[in-house]
Amino acid sequence: MADEKHVPLLGHRAVVTGAGRGIGRCIALALADAGADVGVTARSEAELEQVVSEIEARGRRGLAVACDVTDSQQVQTMATTLLSGLNSIDILINNAGNAGSHKFLNHPDELWHRMLAINLTSVYYVCKAFVPTLVEQRQGRIITIASIASRVGERYIAAYTASKHGVLGLTRALAAEMLPYNVTVNAICPGYVDTPMTDQSVQNIIARTGMTQEKARAALENTSPQHRLIKPEEVAAMAVYLSLDISKGITGQAINIDGGGLMS
Numbered sequence: 491m492a493d494e495k496h497v498p499l500l501g502h503r504a505v506v507t508g509a510g511r512g513i514g515r516c517i518a519l520a521l522a523d524a525g526a527d528v529g530v531t532a533r534s535e536a537e538l539e540q541v542v543s544e545i546e547a548r549g550r551r552g553l554a555v556a557c558d559v560t561d562s563q564q565v566q567t568m569a570t571t572l573l574s575g576l577n578s579i580d581i582l583i584n585n586a587g588n589a590g591s592h593k594f595l596n597h598p599d600e601l602w603h604r605m606l607a608i609n610l611t612s613v614y615y616v617c618k619a620f621v622p623t624l625v626e627q628r629q630g631r632i633i634t635i636a637s638i639a640s641r642v643g644e645r646y647i648a649a650y651t652a653s654k655h656g657v658l659g660l661t662r663a664l665a666a667e668m669l670p671y672n673v674t675v676n677a678i679c680p681g682y683v684d685t686p687m688t689d690q691s692v693q694n695i696i697a698r699t700g701m702t703q704e705k706a707r708a709a710l711e712n713t714s715p716q717h718r719l720i721k722p723e724e725v726a727a728m729a730v731y732l733s734l735d736i737s738k739g740i741t742g743q744a745i746n747i748d749g750g751g752l753m754s
């Protein structure tokens with residue numbers, strides 16, 4: 491029989507958005523390692539199917555539903571399918587997101603709206619779709635992958651920063667409203683993490699500055715006092731911790747994982 495200490499989330503069911511690669515994939519696998527069945531969603535079906543097979547290889551149930559989380563109708567259909575396929579859920583990880591950068595002078599409106607849609611409005615849609623179930627069960631965990639850009643301002647990323655500050659506001663407001671229902675709501679705020687999204691940021695730096703690959707990557711590593719990128723596993727471990735019963739006293743919090751760049 492499985493040792494509960496090693497699978498503390500046995501019997502729990504989670505949904506992870508943006509789970510096809512990067513941080514989301516890593517969280518989905520860490521939740522499965524901890525014993526949970528996991529529903530995964532993103533737009534690329536092939537990546538989701540790969541993650542489902544990795545979840546199943548861990549002896550857990552995996553279920554994939556393709557969905558663009560910026561579309562409220564698709565989110566509703568995705569939630570209905572996962573809630574029925576997994577027979578309810580009690581852990582929701584809002585991870586899907588995207589970064590874009592531009593100087594504020596001549597900032598494209600399209601970038602502003604795209605950043606708010608994928609990093610903020612999508613979290614609103616996804617929470618709205620799953621919160622009634624968590625409230626009804628009087629049990630739940632909502633964990634949003636925000637960013638260190640939720641806590642500080644930085645040049646060239648006005649839209650991303652505004653969207654990530656917004657998602658922290660949503661986290662705190664929802665945490666207050668969920669207090670009577672035994673549902674905690676928290677955010678994790680990483681610095682640069684070693685994922686395909688950061689690979690893209692490196693390419694953008696190279697395109698704009700002509701830096702070498704090595705120098706562009708070092709520029710991002712050096713934004714951390716530890717001079718390194720955070721590993722997706724570090725973010726995933728915190729998401730698992732916040733999903734455990736023992737973490738029930740933690741709600742409305744924003745937890746930085748940024749190598750000590752921001753100490754508050």
Ligand code: NDP
Pocket residue numbers: 507508509510511512513514531532533534535537557558559560585586587588589608635636637638679680681682683684685686687688
């Ligand atoms: P990746 O680009 O590596 O992965 C993003 C995931 O989100 C993919 O599975 C992608 O799948 C999915 N996704 C993107 N857009 C949509 C959409 N419209 N609908 C559904 N799914 C979508 O990103 P990371 O793993 O690096 O980032 C994950 C989260 O962590 C984001 O919210 C990001 O802002 C945050 N973060 C990342 C940091 C970093 O340095 N990497 C630092 C701080 C925070 P698909 O394209 O198939 O839809």
